[in-house]
Amino acid sequence: MERVRTAGDSVESQCTRCKALLNHTIIALVAGKVARVKCNTCGSEHNHRPAKEPKAVVVKGVKAEKVAKAPRAKAVKVPAISDEAIWEEMIRPLDPDLAIPYSMEGKFRANSLLAHPTFGIGMVSSSQVGKIEVVFKAGRKLLRSAC
Numbered sequence: 795m796e797r798v799r800t801a802g803d804s805v806e807s808q809c810t811r812c813k814a815l816l817n818h819t820i821i822a823l824v825a826g827k828v829a830r831v832k833c834n835t836c837g838s839e840h841n842h843r844p845a846k847e848p849k850a851v852v853v854k855g856v857k858a859e860k861v862a863k864a865p866r867a868k869a870v871k872v873p874a875i876s877d878e879a880i881w882e883e884m885i886r887p888l889d890p891d892l893a894i895p896y897s898m899e900g901k902f903r904a905n906s907l908l909a910h911p912t913f914g915i916g917m918v919s920s921s922q923v924g925k926i927e928v929v930f931k932a933g934r935k936l937l938r939s940a941c
Contacts, residue, residue: 799828808843809833815845877933884917884929898938902926910937 799805799820805828807818818831821839828842885907893909894902902908902918908928909915913935916928926939 798826799823804834805831805842806845807831807833808845809836809838810840810843811836811838818842877929878931881917881929881931885915888917890915896937899940901940910935 801820801823803820804817805820806815807828808814809816809818812833812835817834819834820828820830820842821832822828822830828844830839831842832839888907890907890909893907893915894900896908896910902921904918904920906918907915908918910928910930913928913930913932916930916935918926919929919934920927921939924938924940926937928935928937
């Protein structure tokens, strides 16, 4: 049978100032439970913080309780099609000699062939207001246009 605690008794509590589990004197009880204590080492008063229960030892990689879970679906990796492969497919049926020279003031439509001084031959994939997206062998580029 456990002895009933009263104010003035000693109890172990985690001291907030000392940061250690030390003996404390009970100052206040609420509903029969220790509420406030005074540290016998440093004299500070604070709420009672009982000794923490030691955590269950967990073997690395093994949980204490295994919860039945459905196995995770593996991500399906779709091979990325390179811009160079896309460019080759788009350019193959067309004659590169018919490519329109690129200029910022030029107007270009989608699926038209373009000759850029730096990037070479490209295919206009889409056009927006003031911009066109062109697929070159080196990749996709967003270029300025009068569209």
